[in-house]
Amino acid sequence: MLLKDKIEKILRDAKEASRVLAGVPTKDKNKALLAMAQALLKKSRYILLRNAKDVSLARKKGLSSAMVDRLKLTDKRIKEMAASLRSVAALKDPVGDVIAQWKRPNQLLIKKVRVPIGVIGIIYESRPDVTSDCAGLCLKSGNACVLRGGSKAINSNLAIHGVITKGLKKFGIPDAAVSAIDVTDRKAVEFLLNAQGLVDLIIPRGGEGLIKKVAEESTIPVIKHYKGVCSLYVDRFADLKEAADIAYNAKVQRPGVCNAIENLLVHKDVANRFLPALARTLEGVGVELRGCQKTRRILKDIKAATEEDWYTEYLDLILAVKVVASADEAVAFINKYGSRHSDAIVTKNKKVAEEFLNQVDSACVYLNASTRFTDGHQFGLGAEIGISTDKIHARGPMALEELTIYKYIVLGSGQIRT
Amino acid sequence: MLLKDKIEKILRDAKEASRVLAGVPTKDKNKALLAMAQALLKKSRYILLRNAKDVSLARKKGLSSAMVDRLKLTDKRIKEMAASLRSVAALKDPVGDVIAQWKRPNQLLIKKVRVPIGVIGIIYESRPDVTSDCAGLCLKSGNACVLRGGSKAINSNLAIHGVITKGLKKFGIPDAAVSAIDVTDRKAVEFLLNAQGLVDLIIPRGGEGLIKKVAEESTIPVIKHYKGVCSLYVDRFADLKEAADIAYNAKVQRPGVCNAIENLLVHKDVANRFLPALARTLEGVGVELRGCQKTRRILKDIKAATEEDWYTEYLDLILAVKVVASADEAVAFINKYGSRHSDAIVTKNKKVAEEFLNQVDSACVYLNASTRFTDGHQFGLGAEIGISTDKIHARGPMALEELTIYKYIVLGSGQIRT
Numbered sequence: 001m002l003l004k005d006k007i008e009k010i011l012r013d014a015k016e017a018s019r020v021l022a023g024v025p026t027k028d029k030n031k032a033l034l035a036m037a038q039a040l041l042k043k044s045r046y047i048l049l050r051n052a053k054d055v056s057l058a059r060k061k062g063l064s065s066a067m068v069d070r071l072k073l074t075d076k077r078i079k080e081m082a083a084s085l086r087s088v089a090a091l092k093d094p095v096g097d098v099i100a101q102w103k104r105p106n107q108l109l110i111k112k113v114r115v116p117i118g119v120i121g122i123i124y125e126s127r128p129d130v131t132s133d134c135a136g137l138c139l140k141s142g143n144a145c146v147l148r149g150g151s152k153a154i155n156s157n158l159a160i161h162g163v164i165t166k167g168l169k170k171f172g173i174p175d176a177a178v179s180a181i182d183v184t185d186r187k188a189v190e191f192l193l194n195a196q197g198l199v200d201l202i203i204p205r206g207g208e209g210l211i212k213k214v215a216e217e218s219t220i221p222v223i224k225h226y227k228g229v230c231s232l233y234v235d236r237f238a239d240l241k242e243a244a245d246i247a248y249n250a251k252v253q254r255p256g257v258c259n260a261i262e263n264l265l266v267h268k269d270v271a272n273r274f275l276p277a278l279a280r281t282l283e284g285v286g287v288e289l290r291g292c293q294k295t296r297r298i299l300k301d302i303k304a305a306t307e308e309d310w311y312t313e314y315l316d317l318i319l320a321v322k323v324v325a326s327a328d329e330a331v332a333f334i335n336k337y338g339s340r341h342s343d344a345i346v347t348k349n350k351k352v353a354e355e356f357l358n359q360v361d362s363a364c365v366y367l368n369a370s371t372r373f374t375d376g377h378q379f380g381l382g383a384e385i386g387i388s389t390d391k392i393h394a395r396g397p398m399a400l401e402e403l404t405i406y407k408y409i410v411l412g413s414g415q416i417r418t
Numbered sequence: 419m420l421l422k423d424k425i426e427k428i429l430r431d432a433k434e435a436s437r438v439l440a441g442v443p444t445k446d447k448n449k450a451l452l453a454m455a456q457a458l459l460k461k462s463r464y465i466l467l468r469n470a471k472d473v474s475l476a477r478k479k480g481l482s483s484a485m486v487d488r489l490k491l492t493d494k495r496i497k498e499m500a501a502s503l504r505s506v507a508a509l510k511d512p513v514g515d516v517i518a519q520w521k522r523p524n525q526l527l528i529k530k531v532r533v534p535i536g537v538i539g540i541i542y543e544s545r546p547d548v549t550s551d552c553a554g555l556c557l558k559s560g561n562a563c564v565l566r567g568g569s570k571a572i573n574s575n576l577a578i579h580g581v582i583t584k585g586l587k588k589f590g591i592p593d594a595a596v597s598a599i600d601v602t603d604r605k606a607v608e609f610l611l612n613a614q615g616l617v618d619l620i621i622p623r624g625g626e627g628l629i630k631k632v633a634e635e636s637t638i639p640v641i642k643h644y645k646g647v648c649s650l651y652v653d654r655f656a657d658l659k660e661a662a663d664i665a666y667n668a669k670v671q672r673p674g675v676c677n678a679i680e681n682l683l684v685h686k687d688v689a690n691r692f693l694p695a696l697a698r699t700l701e702g703v704g705v706e707l708r709g710c711q712k713t714r715r716i717l718k719d720i721k722a723a724t725e726e727d728w729y730t731e732y733l734d735l736i737l738a739v740k741v742v743a744s745a746d747e748a749v750a751f752i753n754k755y756g757s758r759h760s761d762a763i764v765t766k767n768k769k770v771a772e773e774f775l776n777q778v779d780s781a782c783v784y785l786n787a788s789t790r791f792t793d794g795h796q797f798g799l800g801a802e803i804g805i806s807t808d809k810i811h812a813r814g815p816m817a818l819e820e821l822t823i824y825k826y827i828v829l830g831s832g833q834i835r836t
Contacts (some may be wrong), residue, residue, distance in 0.1 A: 022777075362825065365825065
């Protein structure tokens with residue numbers, strides 16, 4: 001079979017399956033999720049074996065140890081994958097919720113009802129646990145998914161996919177509700193990104209390069225989970241002890257994630273008091289500081305931050321520091337250099353806080369708290385398929401509800417338009 | 419100035435203006451809308467003069483009379499444009515609504531607040547009234563808009579744009595909140611569709627060709643207001659009198675619009691009783707019927723419907739008729755050939771109705787009512803910028819609320835992540 005026909009067959013089957021899955025009762029979806037978790041644990045040896053093949057190929061190709069680490073599964077990771085599926089089973093099913101309903105003067109009853117989106121294409125890189133995480137979230141929200149992981153993880157991904165889909169039929173769910181593309185040819189992605197009418201949404205998960213490429217190539221709607229260039233602004237009305245704790249937490253607690261801060265903005269009136277002690281603490285745990293001119297008058301030993309720095313997601317123990325003249329300057333800086341992900345202000349002044357919270361154009365804006373809370377679990381959503389930096393459909397942590405849309409069901413008694 | 423720089427300048431100004439507009443109070447936006455309406459009426463002679471230029475050029479170029487009709491403004495149309503702006507002023511402002519809020523165990527207060535999307539690019543064809551309609555809806559929902567109408571209407575569009583933006587400053591709204599691209603070079607659209615970071619959403623308004631092209635070229639999210647291939651299914655449990663009235667209304671009342679039906683599906687058990695009388699009525703008002711084999715055994719004189727017919731949006735007095743063996747077959751037909759816009763069933767059977775309403779994958783699904791109600795005004799939304807056939811962000815009639823998104827405002831008291 002030609003590659004194109006092969007992919008089209010996968011997508012047609014997924015579409016067909018999505019119609020069935022949309023009608024599967026919550027309790028059966030939950031049973032299926034628990035069975036998927038069980039199967040992962042039962043077949044963990046097989047999965048680890050297939051994963052070892054990917055890992056050894058990656059090592060042979062000389063991939064970085066960070067890359068190999070992302071690729072490598074362990075018993076612990078498989079247990080976490082199973083736990084994640086179980087936690088999704090425990091979440092509330094959003095499908096069928098009546099978002100609103102109203103009656104028109106002509107007695108038409110209009111109901112706005114939450115429904116699955118349909119078929120969601122997931123394009124990801126080398127982390128095999130994304131396979132079961134995304135499959136679980138899509139299944140619970142009633143969406144068929146088409147999984148397309150990176151070629152480096154193909155053996156792991158197909159093993160996980162095979163294991164979790166095996167028992168679906170028992171619960172009235174067609175296998176194709178969780179589909180995987182089992183070819184590594186890049187052309188397969190091209191077909192997927194242009195399969196209008198068969199795929200309803202594309203969610204890319206991975207680095208900036210992947211997401212840009214997918215957004216450029218796709219003619220199907222994409223929700224981008226883009227980089228996190230997050231900033232913390234310490235206002236002149238800040239509690240400086242609180243500000244230091246938040247800055248430390250937001251930079252150091254886990255620097256490699258998208259909700260860690262990359263830029264620290266400090267009001268000029270408090271910079272002299274605030275920066276030296278913070279710098280000692282941060283440098284003490286290995287954080288490299290880069291500063292604007294004014295910052296470097298206070299912290300004399302640090303490197304200069306370039307224009308490029310302000311835009312950069314370091315994902316590392318590096319922090320760019322800028323002294324600003326006002327909260328307005330902080331807002332303008334964030335709206336220019338930030339990635340519309342998560343930004344915070346520390347202040348005790350209500351008016352300044354309100355203006356900052358309203359004017360910063362980001363998915364999540366914090367007052368007196370760490371940006372590290374931008375996360376489906378921390379928000380109480382139970383899970384997440386990513387953190388949207390787009391401005392339509394969903395912003396911030398995307399969980400089950402964000403994997404749905406609505407339709408209008410209109411109940412009449414013979415109404416015609418005059 | 420180079421074209422690219424010129425467009426970029428327009429978009430940068432629009433972005434800047436969008437930040438100001440997002441914070442303008444409802445009452446000032448309403449005053450601005452009323453002033454825009456007033457200005458249209460006051461300057462109607464000037465607008466008609468500029469419009470006459472477009473119309474005469476169009477006639478010289480030999481455009482069809484339908485095209486010229488869409489282009490041509492009259493006193494009556496300008497009055498309607500003004501009335502439309504006034505009605506948008508009267509609508510509820512969705513900006514600032516708290517969609518949900520909850521407290522986490524660590525006392526973080528999470529608020530999900532409705533905000534404007536930002537900058538919306540509107541790409542449309544030859545109807546100049548779209549200029550003021552879209553400007554009004556975007557302004558009320560707090561979004562800056564960048565209007566790019568068809569080259570054939572350029573003089574009319576720029577005249578309307580000039581008139582409605584003149585007084586914005588008085589209400590604290592920058593001119594650039596309602597921007598227009600004043601060059602007809604097709605390259606301008608290319609820049610607009612790829613201005614990532616400056617434009618947040620593209621809404622194309624026009625025929626199938628335009629929308630396809632925009633969706634293909636754009637790297638910015640597009641919400642498609644695509645064609646309406648709508649179907650009516652007359653079930654074996656239908657009240658046939660009601661069914662005939664609905665069929666007549668949905669086809670004949672205004673055949674040139676997207677929510678008129680193109681396909682009629684009839685259950686085999688009632689086809690013999692239902693079709694002959696309906697055919698006489700429809701043919702009596704000039705409707706051409708095309709049928710499947712079974713239909714043509716009942717209505718012997720009609721043309722055969724081809725596979726192509728079932729997919730076709732006639733926008734005309736033509737109706738394709740198919741006899742089906744079951745409600746399931748009707749659902750499968752609609753999900754295959756329809757455009758996910760509006761579809762209806764006529765039945766008195768609750769179970770059949772429920773299955774149809776749940777399984778038909780369209781923005782609006784009707785029980786015992788005409789599909790012609792899919793419309794912002796008819797739904798009670800007061801206005802519409804279009805009818806989305808996409809499956810993310812918004813489905814069906816898109817009005818003010820659908821022109822917004824949310825952000826999370828998170829209020830803390832020093833919370834850090836452990």
